[in-house]
Amino acid sequence: xxxxxxxLFTSESVTEGHPDKICDQISDSILxxxxxxxxxxxxACETMVTRGLIFVAxxxxxxxxxxxxxxxRNLIKEVGYIDPSFGFxxxxxxxxxxxxxxxxxxxxxxxxxxxxxxxxxxxxxTDETEELMPLPITLAHKLVRRLAEIRKKKIVDYLRPDGKxxxxxxxxxxxxxxxxxxxxxxxxxxxxxxxxxxxDLFESVIKHIIPTSLIGKDLKIYVNPTGSFVIGGPQAxxxxxxxxxxxxxxxxxxxxxxxxxxxxxxxxxxxxASYFARYLAKNxxxxxxxxxxxxxxxxxxxxxxxxxxxxxxxxxGKIPEEKLTEIIKKNFDLSPAGIIKHLNLLxxxxxxxxxxxxxxxxxxxxxxxxxxAVEIFxxxx
Numbered sequence: 001x002x003x004x005x006x007x008l009f010t011s012e013s014v015t016e017g018h019p020d021k022i023c024d025q026i027s028d029s030i031l032x033x034x035x036x037x038x039x040x041x042x043x044a045c046e047t048m049v050t051r052g053l054i055f056v057a058x059x060x061x062x063x064x065x066x067x068x069x070x071x072x073r074n075l076i077k078e079v080g081y082i083d084p085s086f087g088f089x090x091x092x093x094x095x096x097x098x099x100x101x102x103x104x105x106x107x108x109x110x111x112x113x114x115x116x117x118x119x120x121x122x123x124x125x126t127d128e129t130e131e132l133m134p135l136p137i138t139l140a141h142k143l144v145r146r147l148a149e150i151r152k153k154k155i156v157d158y159l160r161p162d163g164k165x166x167x168x169x170x171x172x173x174x175x176x177x178x179x180x181x182x183x184x185x186x187x188x189x190x191x192x193x194x195x196x197x198x199x200d201l202f203e204s205v206i207k208h209i210i211p212t213s214l215i216g217k218d219l220k221i222y223v224n225p226t227g228s229f230v231i232g233g234p235q236a237x238x239x240x241x242x243x244x245x246x247x248x249x250x251x252x253x254x255x256x257x258x259x260x261x262x263x264x265x266x267x268x269x270x271x272x273a274s275y276f277a278r279y280l281a282k283n284x285x286x287x288x289x290x291x292x293x294x295x296x297x298x299x300x301x302x303x304x305x306x307x308x309x310x311x312x313x314x315x316x317g318k319i320p321e322e323k324l325t326e327i328i329k330k331n332f333d334l335s336p337a338g339i340i341k342h343l344n345l346l347x348x349x350x351x352x353x354x355x356x357x358x359x360x361x362x363x364x365x366x367x368x369x370x371x372x373a374v375e376i377f378x379x380x381x
Contacts (some may be wrong), residue, residue: 008180010168010253011136014253015144016079017161017187017232019239023047024248024354025079026072027241027263032348033067033071037064039346041303042110045263046241047072049234051087057098058263061265069095075351080151080161082104100169106301113337115299116268117259122256123277123295125285128176132282133360135176137277139167141356142209147201157202160187163176169214171174179210181220189225190214198223198321224380249274254294262354266345268334273297273306275368276339282312282326282369287377289324297334304335319359319380331376343367 013023026047034041041062048055055073075164077090084092101314102110103353110116123134140321143165149157166183169176184201201223246252259270277295284293292312298308326332340346349365362369 006170006172008168008170009253010166011134011137011140011155011246011253012164012166012183013137013140013144013247013251013356014165014244015148015161015163017081017148017163018238018244019049019162019234020241020243021239021355022049022076022079022234023239023241024244024260024262025351026054026075027058028077028350028354029071030056030066031149031265032351033066034060034062034064034181035346035348035350036225037066038062041265042267043263043265044102044268045167047263048237048238048240049088049093051235052093053234054093054095055098056095058100059102060099061102062270068097070186075178078300081233086160086233087231088233094097101209104160106276107229109265110302110336112302113335114274114302115304116301118299118301119270120257120270120296120298121273121277121278122249122255122257122260123274123281123297124250125278125281125293126253127285127291129360131360131362132285133357134250134253136169137247137253137357138360138377139179139210140165141253143182143184144166145356146205146209147184150204153314155204158189158192160189160230160232162187162229162236176214178216179214179219180216181222182210183222183225185224185229187229190230194224194227257296261358262350266340269297269299269336270338272336272339272343272345273299273334275343275345275358276332276334278367279343279370279373280332281359283371283373284311284313284324284377286371287381289313289319289381291379292316295328299336304337306334308335323380327377327380329337331373 029042030045045058071089081089123338147163150156164185168181170180261271264271281293281295292314294312296310297306311321
């Protein structure tokens with residue numbers, strides 16, 4: 001993404017009732033149940049949902065017992081699929097499981113502290129928001145979180161669980177200037193007029209979230225653009241774990257290694273190294289070493305040390321990127337075991353990461369969002 005001239009950038013998010021996000025939440029709920037009882041458990045759990053069916057498969061090695069159907073049904077109830085008229089609900093949907101142990105060939109490398117797979121992982125940070133996240137994805141997440149809030153609190157009493165948002169921001173020379181357009185799709189009960197939905201969501205969601213300083217006179221708002229969104233959730237669209245990796249990360253800003261997070265214990269570097277790369281990038285930007293930063297970390301399966309580390313400050317750095325990479329190598333243990341220890345990742349904290357983004361959430365249960373490494377980088381500024 002160029003920092004020169006004017007351009008538009010768009011990011012999207014989805015509610016917890018979106019089919020793919022139901023799957024992410026079920027997979028991470030199962031992971032949490034394992035970690036509550038067995039911190040050495042290995043989990044790679046995939047979920048698929050469709051009308052009347054929940055299918056859970058994967059590789060789980062643990063000494064404890066997890067009631068997978070109960071976990072799945074509880075999650076679906078919590079999200080709000082409790083009415084049979086939705087075409088998918090917690091009691092009437094069948095749960096099929098196909099679980100086996102982790103491959104012993106993979107375990108050979110993981111048991112000695114090596115990475116659970118090869119791959120490259122990225123972390124990103126920017127100073128354009130307080131959360132040090134890109135503005136489009138930050139606003140998109142806040143819109144759908146608010147959409148879920150007004151549904152659950154019955155502030156708007158005709159909403160159903162499924163929903164999506166999309167935010168387009170105008171940038172000038174790399175800086176966000178205003179919101180150009182908003183798309184908000186909200187599942188609703190039958191018989192609700194489009195005009196009412198638009199008015200309610202503008203008053204209860206958009207005005208509540210979008211700062212007036214970012215709203216121009218030409219803001220375009222699209223609410224349920226097809227005119228109706230009664231049929232939604234798994235009744236309308238099959239969901240699968242790991243299909244919202246851009247929603248989960250930076251909304252399309254920066255790079256992505258391709259691996260999803262949900263359903264994976266932290267021995268899988270797809271998850272843990274991506275979290276640590278964000279931790280490094282965020283602390284670098286918070287230390288004012290640069291206004292933007294992207295970190296790449298890559299691993300070979302079974303090996304403890306990364307095969308490569310790269311820092312890219314997008315031409316905004318105050319110190320050379322080669323030096324920044326050396327600072328990281330000198331001060332941080334980037335082995336999987338080192339990352340797990342540093343961030344204390346063997347905790348049942350993952351279910352709430354599965355919706356509304358894994359990054360930019362400075363709340364309990366997101367240790368990779370801490371700014372406790374700022375002083376390390378400030379010394380070199």
